[in-house]
Amino acid sequence: xxxxxxxxxxxxxxxxxxxxxxxxxxxxxxxxxxxxxxxxxxxxxxxxxxxxxxxxxxxxxxxxxxxxxxxxxxxxxxxxxxxxxxxxxxxxxxxxxxxxxxxxxxxxxxxxxxxxxxxxxxxxxxxxxxxxxxxxxxxxxxxxxxxxxxxxxxxxxxxxxxxxxxxxxxxxxxxxxxxxxxxxxxxxxxxxxxxxxxxxxxxxxxxxxxxxxxxxxxxxxxxxxxxxxxxxxxxxxxxxxxxxxxxxxxxxxxxxxxxxxxxxx
Numbered sequence: 624x625x626x627x628x629x630x631x632x633x634x635x636x637x638x639x640x641x642x643x644x645x646x647x648x649x650x651x652x653x654x655x656x657x658x659x660x661x662x663x664x665x666x667x668x669x670x671x672x673x674x675x676x677x678x679x680x681x682x683x684x685x686x687x688x689x690x691x692x693x694x695x696x697x698x699x700x701x702x703x704x705x706x707x708x709x710x711x712x713x714x715x716x717x718x719x720x721x722x723x724x725x726x727x728x729x730x731x732x733x734x735x736x737x738x739x740x741x742x743x744x745x746x747x748x749x750x751x752x753x754x755x756x757x758x759x760x761x762x763x764x765x766x767x768x769x770x771x772x773x774x775x776x777x778x779x780x781x782x783x784x785x786x787x788x789x790x791x792x793x794x795x796x797x798x799x800x801x802x803x804x805x806x807x808x809x810x811x812x813x814x815x816x817x818x819x820x821x822x823x824x825x826x827x828x829x830x831x832x833x834x835x836x837x838x839x840x841x842x843x844x845x846x847x848x849x850x851x852x853x854x855x856x857x858x859x860x861x862x863x864x865x866x867x868x869x870x871x872x873x874x875x876x877x878x879x880x881x882x883x884x885x886x887x888x
Contacts, residue, residue: 624724632709633662633710637667638669641712654721663681663684695804698795704798705797706794706797716834716836732799735796736794739792739832740835741836744839757787761787772827775824778823783867812855860873863879
């Protein structure tokens with residue numbers, strides 16, 4: 624597909640000291656996206672100043688109802704066929720869009736495409752830790768050297784042991800997801816829950832086995848906050864219950880908690 628059919632949308636919540644770094648990583652793509660849009664349900668003079676600096680459109684979500692509302696507004700705020708919901712604290716390597724579109728061109732009727740990632744913490748890039756190794760193992764176990772999962776059984780197998788999909792890396796085939804929305808019943812795992820529903824739909828999951836996104840780990844992140852108040856653990860159990868009997872689900876949840884260690888800033 625042509626890069627003009629793609630859009631980056633950044634749903635900004637309150638203020639992020641790394642927003643400009645995120646924007647500059649999108650502007651610095653070797654393949655230029657057709658559009659970069661900023662959306663928010665929490666407008667501020669500071670955000671408006673940043674958006675003006677980069678001459679980007681700013682769209683206001685009139686409903687401030689949480690992450691799901693912000694992401695749904697972002698996903699459908701553009702007519703582009705392909706959408707990356709770029710996370711305000713994260714950054715994208717220059718060849719992110721080039722590599723992703725090359726994979727998409729081979730399977731144009733996909734649902735979502737994602738890639739590997741690294742983490743950024745306290746100014747240091749971490750290419751490997753327990754969390755990243757587990758997610759890579761889960762992905763490799765499901766894809767088995769391929770770059771495409773087609774059947775619902777294969778896609779659900781990817782998700783039953785945890786969520787290995789790097790959410791900020793995902794490109795959504797928006798025109799195939801016109802009736803799709805993120806669930807407001809989840810805060811931490813609204814992405815995992817979304818993948819589970821999409822896995823039951825006709826269409827492929829694609830994977831690019833290269834780290835093309837850097838996720839920032841810090842104490843102020845939504846993930847860190849949800850871990851601290853145990854909401855994350857509750858939602859993990861809810862997700863594992865979708866795939867396993869209750870006792871097995873609880874056992875897997877306890878092991879899965881070990882991955883939280885990498886989110887301690």
